[in-house]
Amino acid sequence: MKNDIKNILITGSSSGIGLEAAKLLCQDGHNLILPCRNESRAEYLLLKIEEYKNLKCNSSQNIQAPILDLSKIKSVKKFSENLLKSKEKIDILILNAGLQYTGSPSPRWSEDGFELTFAVNQLSHQCLAQILIPSLSKSTKPRIIITSSEVHNPLTPGGKIGKPAYLGNLNGLMSSERFLMLDGSSNFSADKAYKDSKVCNILMGQELSRQISKRNLNISVTAWAPGLVIPKSDSGFFRHSRKYNELGQRLFALAARDLFKITETPEKAGYLLYQLAISSKFYNTKFRYYSNKIIGFASKSFQEEDISNEAKNIDLAKSLWNKSSELLGL
Numbered sequence: 001m002k003n004d005i006k007n008i009l010i011t012g013s014s015s016g017i018g019l020e021a022a023k024l025l026c027q028d029g030h031n032l033i034l035p036c037r038n039e040s041r042a043e044y045l046l047l048k049i050e051e052y053k054n055l056k057c058n059s060s061q062n063i064q065a066p067i068l069d070l071s072k073i074k075s076v077k078k079f080s081e082n083l084l085k086s087k088e089k090i091d092i093l094i095l096n097a098g099l100q101y102t103g104s105p106s107p108r109w110s111e112d113g114f115e116l117t118f119a120v121n122q123l124s125h126q127c128l129a130q131i132l133i134p135s136l137s138k139s140t141k142p143r144i145i146i147t148s149s150e151v152h153n154p155l156t157p158g159g160k161i162g163k164p165a166y167l168g169n170l171n172g173l174m175s176s177e178r179f180l181m182l183d184g185s186s187n188f189s190a191d192k193a194y195k196d197s198k199v200c201n202i203l204m205g206q207e208l209s210r211q212i213s214k215r216n217l218n219i220s221v222t223a224w225a226p227g228l229v230i231p232k233s234d235s236g237f238f239r240h241s242r243k244y245n246e247l248g249q250r251l252f253a254l255a256a257r258d259l260f261k262i263t264e265t266p267e268k269a270g271y272l273l274y275q276l277a278i279s280s281k282f283y284n285t286k287f288r289y290y291s292n293k294i295i296g297f298a299s300k301s302f303q304e305e306d307i308s309n310e311a312k313n314i315d316l317a318k319s320l321w322n323k324s325s326e327l328l329g330l
């Protein structure tokens, strides 16, 4: 057990990358807040952590799995405000939960009437970050880490497949009506909605960083891309998309993982997230973006990377933040 015990909140730790990072952080003895969408996911997660602890360590820190459904603004606000009121310090906030349902011809909607990918991957995460900044500022070296994706960038190999990410002037978000796509397009694409949400993640990181330095706070804000993570099991990130194209998704997974070896394991991606959380190498006073980049056959390098041109647009970052803040009622 380390001396420097931190309070760490991770969204999306009931599965995949978040779960693997949570196990490693638990092994180091940190206190963990691991919100889950419902009781059964919370029970599953606590069981997984307990199994891991019995196997690897005997630490006895505080590990909680409160209920937080990121598709419900009311749930996110209540959770964050209660945490703020508890006056508990948060050292590290990891905004990692995400979903994709590529292949679906029609949109899915959140409780509040937002397209689900935007609601879960972006809007709810801004809500958490915006409300919890005072809890982070109690820490000596606080960090916010946001899990984005290389597909946010139309110039990367992943970003080139299918419709590219494009937010334009956020005409959809700015309209007073229920919108299909953030750029205002009336052609729904679940794949593009996901890519767009990942541009939003980086814009949010930049805007957070700008606001933090304006307020003279020392919170490190980092976004990162884990690479293509496809486990051998039937679980994993692509389980939702698989429902719409079972054969295509399975063939893609086989080719990417077993033939071309361009995928990453959840364990390794979880380790990278763990490093981002605890290594002093990744504590930055300026916004940074890292990517687990393919550099050769079965070979990757985790390095600082350029973000897409659209993600660099500071005015767009401000507009996204301000409009989202208004929609969240903050």
Ligand SMILES: NC(=O)c1ccc[n+]([C@@H]2O[C@H](COP(=O)([O-])OP(=O)(O)OC[C@H]3O[C@@H](n4cnc5c(N)ncnc54)[C@H](OP(=O)(O)O)[C@@H]3O)[C@@H](O)[C@H]2O)c1
Pocket (backbone or CB within 6 Å): 011, 012, 013, 014, 015, 016, 017, 018, 036, 037, 041, 068, 069, 070, 071, 096, 097, 098, 099, 120, 147, 148, 149, 150, 225, 226, 227, 228, 229, 230, 236, 237, 238
């Ligand atoms: N896998 C990849 O290839 C890949 C590539 C680039 C970026 N990413 C990003 O990496 C992050 C983690 O993905 P992963 O690969 O670990 O996928 P995953 O195994 O599907 O994990 C996603 C996590 O998000 C949670 N989540 C989704 N909707 C939620 C909601 N409404 N309320 C609360 N929690 C919710 C899931 O909860 P449940 O367990 O209840 O479903 C799960 O814990 C995501 O942001 C994803 O966009 C993944």
